[in-house]
Amino acid sequence: MGTANDSSKDISVRLAEKKPKVVFVLGGPGSGKGTQCEKIVQDFGYTHLSAGDLLRAEKNSGSENGIMIQNMMNEGKIVPSEVTIKLLQKAMLESGNDKFLIDGFPRNEENRAAFEAVTKIEPEFVLYFNCSEKEMERRILNRNQGREDDNIETIRKRFKVFLESSLPVIEYYKGKGKVREIDAAKPVEEVFEEVKGIFNPPEVRKVVGGRGWGRGCCAIL
Ligand SMILES: Nc1ncnc2c1ncn2[C@@H]1O[C@H](COP(=O)(O)OP(=O)(O)OP(=O)(O)O)[C@@H](O)[C@H]1O
Ligand SMILES: Nc1ccn([C@@H]2O[C@H](COP(=O)(O)O)[C@@H](O)[C@H]2O)c(=O)n1
Numbered sequence: 343m344g345t346a347n348d349s350s351k352d353i354s355v356r357l358a359e360k361k362p363k364v365v366f367v368l369g370g371p372g373s374g375k376g377t378q379c380e381k382i383v384q385d386f387g388y389t390h391l392s393a394g395d396l397l398r399a400e401k402n403s404g405s406e407n408g409i410m411i412q413n414m415m416n417e418g419k420i421v422p423s424e425v426t427i428k429l430l431q432k433a434m435l436e437s438g439n440d441k442f443l444i445d446g447f448p449r450n451e452e453n454r455a456a457f458e459a460v461t462k463i464e465p466e467f468v469l470y471f472n473c474s475e476k477e478m479e480r481r482i483l484n485r486n487q488g489r490e491d492d493n494i495e496t497i498r499k500r501f502k503v504f505l506e507s508s509l510p511v512i513e514y515y516k517g518k519g520k521v522r523e524i525d526a527a528k529p530v531e532e533v534f535e536e537v538k539g540i541f542n543p544p545e546v547r548k549v550v551g552g553r554g555w556g557r558g559c560c561a562i563l
């Protein structure tokens with residue numbers, strides 16, 4: 343009788359053993375999630391996993407799910423959680439890291455509940471990039487990265503799905519006190535200043551002449 347080694351153990355078990363730290367990065371299409379994630383990676387050592395990028399790679403790999411993924415993306419619809427979660431789990435295990443920015447996931451209640459049930463991972467917090475539709479549309483139409491879904495018809499569908507399916511997920515995490523909301527309409531560097539404040543909160547510093555340890559505004563000893 344063989345013992346369970348690393349390769350035969352269920353992927354969820356192997357991932358749970360790593361006790362990964364997960365931050366969900368949410369916001370409307372074009373709000374700047376990918377742009378800010380790249381900067382967070384450089385400064386804070388996270389691995390960035392974009393659910394949309396993983397699905398695009400899966401589609402391009404010629405997988406059996408390729409046509410389904412392409413059809414869903416062209417309609418701005420959310421791919422069944424089972425597919426996306428498997429891709430995320432595989433990427434998390436392969437990364438060798440234990441700190442992840444999961445960008446563009448969970449996108450609806452099904453994504454959220456399935457991820458929790460399958461992985462048992464609770465996010466540390468949810469970074470929410472809030473931006474007007476007008477600005478997001480302008481950004482996407484100027485993106486020029488050859489994305490098939492960056493056309494006005496699909497963009498409008500993606501906005502509708504964001505309002506109807508993704509915002510309720512953000513509200514769910516607001517109810518749990520987990521949402522860190524960012525004004526994403528500002529220029530990239532200004533947005534990142536706000537983001538840094540979340541990943542790098544003011545140090546706990548000793549109060550000069552005070553009676554104990556305070557947070558934030560006091561001189562460092
Ligand atoms: N703060 C900003 N100000 C102006 N342009 C920005 C800003 N942030 C990102 N952009 C630009 O807007 C476009 C969309 O940004 P990005 O790809 O990061 O958005 P996203 O939220 O990941 O979108 P999607 O959900 O469609 O993947 C890119 O061309 C990017 O360079
Ligand atoms: N959880 C997700 C995330 C994305 N998709 C599909 O991919 C499209 C592009 O996503 P971006 O984050 O790169 O904008 C999106 O419109 C969905 O069709 C998904 O199904 N599930």
Ligand SMILES: [Mg+2]
Nearest residue numbers: 375376392394
């Ligand atoms: Mg993106």
